Amino acid sequence: MVGDTAITAWSPGIPGISEVFHAHFRRHAYPVHTHTVWTLLILDDGVLQYDLDRHEHGTLRSQVVLLPPHIPHNGRTAAPQGFRKRVLYLPEDALDADLIGPATDHPTMLDPLLWNRLGSLHDTLTTPGEEFEAQSRFALIVERLGKHLRRDMRPTPPRPDRGLADDLRDLLDSRVVEGLPLEEAARLLHADPTHLIRAFTRRFSLPPHQYLTGRRVEVARRLLLAGYPAAAVAGEAGFYDQSHLTRHFKRMLGVSPARFAGRR
Known part of the structure; x- marks a missing residue:
């Protein structure tokens, strides 16, 4: 330890x-x-x-x-x-x-x-x-x-119609590594940027930027476990550089990418 x-x-x-x-x-x-x-x-x-x-x-x-x-x-x-x-x-x-x-x-x-x-x-x-x-x-x-x-399953209630938040999540999932500017997302979804942020946060209990960061950390940990060197993972997972990856990875998992990759 x-x-x-x-x-x-x-x-x-x-x-x-x-x-x-x-x-x-x-x-x-x-x-x-x-x-x-x-x-x-x-x-x-x-x-x-x-x-x-x-x-x-x-x-x-x-x-x-x-x-x-x-x-x-x-x-x-x-x-x-x-x-x-x-x-x-x-x-x-x-x-x-x-x-x-x-x-x-x-x-x-x-x-x-x-x-x-x-x-x-x-x-x-x-x-x-x-x-x-x-x-x-x-x-x-x-x-x-x-x-x-x-x-203890109860009858499943009808799912609500898909909304703006679900459409934005699909967009983010399709662009996890490359990302997309907020203005572009708003244009593609025909929505005001601030309304888009509020709708996503209300639906998923976290803002869209935090959701995207979490998805990128997921990509990073998969790459690390697949044997990619920690120094190469940042760009492959959508982070600006290694320090950007390390900051968010450590906040999420409590350890740096290098320590995560080197424990086994």
């Missing part, structure tokens, strides 16, 4: 698991952000508090947390010793899209069997040559998550 943060991150090469992330944070606070992946985590120590879709939650060591893609959330320590967590990031299609709503409503699960299965899977993922065992354990975990979330 250096200072207040220790992390290990890697891509395990297991279908359905994009990234494994182990971290010990003493004082780190995640800003509001979204992911394009599912976040499945357990705590080994401490207490984690977080807001998901404007609702406050907390989790303890005995609980499993599943955060759905595209839903804004943050996170912060809630105990003097901070928290130690083990996380799996799962591609959006690893779980059915109709489970995003239930996971938003009930992200925390008290299920000792599921917790133990996740702990065993993490242990397996750290052992080279045990890919088949990891795949088998992961399949049982996905099945149990689906049962949890479908158990």
Whole structure:
């Protein structure tokens, strides 16, 4: 551990698991952000508090947390010793899209069997040559998550018509690396720039520039785990230079890109 943060991150090469992330944070606070992946985590120590879709939650060591893609959330320590967590990031299609709503409503699960299965899977993922065992354990975990979330599913209300905010998010997603000026976005969407900003912030609980930065950090961490040198990642992920990347990456993950890339 250096200072207040220790992390290990890697891509395990297991279908359905994009990234494994182990971290010990003493004082780190995640800003509001979204992911394009599912976040499945357990705590080994401490207490984690977080807001998901404007609702406050907390989790303890005995609980499993599943955060759905595209839903804004943050996170912060809630105990003097901070928290130690083990996380799996799962591609959006690893779980059915109709489970995003239930996971938003009930992200925390008290299920000792599921917790133990996740702990065993993490242990397996750290052992080279045990890919088949990891795949088998992961399949049982996905099945149990689906049962949890479908158990209390309510009829899905009609989705509201797409609005300006959704159109802007699509634009930003299509231009994550190259970006686009606000005036161009307003022209393409036939909207006043300030109205565009307010509509997006109201819909997604974070301003469009912060959403775009979070997407670029996601791109950067994928490149780092794929073996790109930290010095080359900034431009590939849409940041102005390495110091620009480092500032936002450290704010999001508590460590620099070089430390993130060099932990495994």
